[in-house]
């Protein structure tokens with residue numbers, strides 16, 4: 001087994017990255033896959049949405065990165081993660097938590113040589129290549145050094161786009177960043193798909209965003225057929241630390257996320 005590593009990224013905030021990471025991750029686990037979720041956001045939103053008080057944690061992805069920068073071996077890093085960092089969510093996924101302390105890591109990385117600073121996350125996640133089928137990285141809303149680390153550590157990226165006014169602002173920059181990473185830093189990275197989120201049936205806004213996405217990018221990027229409908233149920237999930245499947249299996253969002261899970265499994 002060699003884990004597929006997927007970054008869930010968009011520098012625009014609040015577009016559904018964390019919700020997608022959790023529900024695609026748990027959806028893959030429901031299909032029998034071994035899944036590791038990685039919270040790579042200084043807000044620790046995924047950690048919180050999986051039911052953990054992020055800011056009380058002493059051991060997070062940030063402390064693993066500190067140890068990697070200090071020169072710990074992969075074996076030492078693995079022991080540390082297994083004992084102190086990695087957590088398990090009852091619906092069948094493991095995860096590496098994060099919190100606001102990760103914000104300080106940006107400056108630490110910027111002081112490092114490029115060969116080191118871009119690949120710290122990759123070095124850490126590759127320890128788990130043989131143990132998981134999928135490793136999903138929930139990125140923060142920026143294209144800074146942390147997100148670059150996520151792109152350097154990943155084989156593919158999923159880009160959630162919110163069906164909202166100005167949804168495609170910054171989109172070009174995101175695509176350019178992934179292309180630049182592919183050319184210079186990680187030849188395997190590719191955008192697997194663009195996922196329209198928070199869609200509302202029969203509204204002009206959803207229709208317009210969906211059409212302009214397909215018109216402008218449909219020939220060069222895979223735009224998922226399925227989109228995620230707007231539903232308060234997904235917001236409730238985060239409060240309860242659960243996925244949509246256990247919170248409201250009948251929600252159309254649960255079916256939509258399972259459609260995406262099947263596309264993710266079929267992608268090669």
Ligand SMILES: Nc1ncnc2c1ncn2[C@@H]1O[C@H](COP(=O)(O)OP(=O)(O)OP(=O)(O)O)[C@@H](O)[C@H]1O
Nearest residue numbers: 013014015016017018019141198229230231234235
């Ligand atoms: N399909 C949806 N319908 C309704 N609400 C949603 C949907 N998807 C996500 N949300 C809610 O919208 C908010 C933003 O979603 P989420 O945290 O997943 O976005 P994000 O891109 O990770 O945000 P950030 O950029 O801050 O990391 C959350 O409160 C979430 O519960």
Ligand SMILES: [Mg+2]
Nearest residue numbers: 017018041045
């Ligand atoms: Mg998020």
